Amino acid sequence: MADAALVDNRRALIAVIAAVTAMAVSLSLSIPLVSLLMEKRGYGSDVIGLMGALPALSFLLASPVVPACTRVVGSGKMLWGSLILAALSIWALSWSDNIYFWFFLRLMIGLSMAVLFLISETWLNKIAREKTRGRTIAIYISSMTCGFAFGPVLINFLGAEGSLPFIVSSLIVMSAGFAFLIVGDRFPDLGEKSSYSIFSFIKIAPMISAATLLVAFFDGSVLTLLPVYGVKNGQALEMAVLMTSALLAGNILLQLPIGWLADRFDRTKVILGCGIVGVLGALILPFVVLEPYLLWPLLVIWGGGVVGTYTIALVVMGQVFKGGDLITATAAVGMLWGLGSLFGPVLAGVAMEVVKPHGMPLTFAAACLLFVLVAASHLRRSRKA
Missing domain, CATH: 1.20.1250.20 (MFS general substrate transporter like domains)
Structure with missing residues (x-):
C-alpha cells in the first residue's frame, strides 16, 4: 500500500x-x-x-x-x-x-x-x-x-x-x-472546509503574504521594465533585452539550491537571506549597470534570490497549513499575486519618471526592505514561541 x-x-x-x-x-x-x-x-x-x-x-x-x-x-x-x-x-x-x-x-x-x-x-x-x-x-x-x-x-x-x-x-x-x-481519477480531495477566510490570511501569515506581493511586484514590474531601465542608462537595446534573460536564468538555476537550503536549515532564516539579496541587488544595480563583468552575475544572483522568497513562502505554507486551510491559503496567495501584478508595474513606472534614472531599482529596494523587516519580525516571534 x-x-x-x-x-x-x-x-x-x-x-x-x-x-x-x-x-x-x-x-x-x-x-x-x-x-x-x-x-x-x-x-x-x-x-x-x-x-x-x-x-x-x-x-x-x-x-x-x-x-x-x-x-x-x-x-x-x-x-x-x-x-x-x-x-x-x-x-x-x-x-x-x-x-x-x-x-x-x-x-x-x-x-x-x-x-x-x-x-x-x-x-x-x-x-x-x-x-x-x-x-x-x-x-x-x-x-x-x-x-x-x-x-x-x-x-x-x-x-x-x-x-x-x-x-x-x-x-x-x-x-x-x-x-x-x-493520474487517472486520482485527483486531490480538496473538499474540506477551511477554519478561516482568505481575508484573514494576511493577519495569520504576514511573511507569506509579503513574499507573494514582493515577487508579484518583481514579476510584473522589474522583469517588464528592466530593458527600459538598461536603455535609459546607456545600454544598447540588444544588451538591455538580455538583462531580463539573466534574471530568468537566476530564477531557473538557483531555486533548487535554495530549496535544498530550506530542507536543511531554518526556513525563516533562508527566506530572510533571500530578501537581503533582493535589497542588496537593487541597491548595487545602478553602480554596475554599465559594467558587464559585474552586471551579469549580479542579475543572476538577484533574480534567483528574489524569486527564492516565493519558493520558500510556498514551502512554509505547505508546512503550516493542511486540509481545507491549504487551498484557502493558496487562494489568498493567488489574490495577493493579482494585487501585486496589477499595481506593481504602475508604481515602478511612476518611480522611473519621478526619480530619474534609478527610480525602479530604488523602489524595489524599498519593497525588499519592507519584506526583510516582516521576515525578521516573524523570526523573532518564532524564537520567543
Whole structure:
C-alpha cells in the first residue's frame, strides 16, 4: 500500500509540474503575441497596458471563489475545465480582430490560469514530503520559469501573423491534459472546509503574504521594465533585452539550491537571506549597470534570490497549513499575486519618471526592505514561541 501511494504521488508530481509548465509556455507565447499585434494595428500603449493587466485582474477576482467552487465541483473537473477554457480562449484570439472580444478572451485566459495554478500548487504542497518539500517546490518554480522563458522564443519560429501561433499555443495548453491522464481519477480531495477566510490570511501569515506581493511586484514590474531601465542608462537595446534573460536564468538555476537550503536549515532564516539579496541587488544595480563583468552575475544572483522568497513562502505554507486551510491559503496567495501584478508595474513606472534614472531599482529596494523587516519580525516571534 505504501509503495502504491508513493507511485501515485510521483505521478501526481509529474502531472502538476508538466501541466503548469505547458500552461506557462502557452501564456508566454500568446501574451506577447497579442501585444505585438495590437501595436501593429495602431493601438496605444495605454490600451496595450490595460490588456496586459487583465490576467492579474482575473487572479484578483477569481482567487476568492476557487476554494468554494472546488468543494462543489471537484478538483479534477476544475482542472480539466481550466485547460479547455484556456485552449478555446487562446484559439479564439485568431477568430476576430474585435478589441472587446479580445478583452473578454484575456479575462477568460486569466480565469483559467487562476484555477490551474491555485489547484496545482495546493495539490503539490499536499503530496510533497516534508523532508524534501523545499526541493519539490523549487523544481516546480524552475520548470514553470523555463516555460515562461521558452514561450517568446517560439514567436521567432512561428511568426506573429495569422492563426498558426494561436493554434500552436492552444495545442500546447491541451498537451497538459496528457499529464492529467497519468493520474487517472486520482485527483486531490480538496473538499474540506477551511477554519478561516482568505481575508484573514494576511493577519495569520504576514511573511507569506509579503513574499507573494514582493515577487508579484518583481514579476510584473522589474522583469517588464528592466530593458527600459538598461536603455535609459546607456545600454544598447540588444544588451538591455538580455538583462531580463539573466534574471530568468537566476530564477531557473538557483531555486533548487535554495530549496535544498530550506530542507536543511531554518526556513525563516533562508527566506530572510533571500530578501537581503533582493535589497542588496537593487541597491548595487545602478553602480554596475554599465559594467558587464559585474552586471551579469549580479542579475543572476538577484533574480534567483528574489524569486527564492516565493519558493520558500510556498514551502512554509505547505508546512503550516493542511486540509481545507491549504487551498484557502493558496487562494489568498493567488489574490495577493493579482494585487501585486496589477499595481506593481504602475508604481515602478511612476518611480522611473519621478526619480530619474534609478527610480525602479530604488523602489524595489524599498519593497525588499519592507519584506526583510516582516521576515525578521516573524523570526523573532518564532524564537520567543
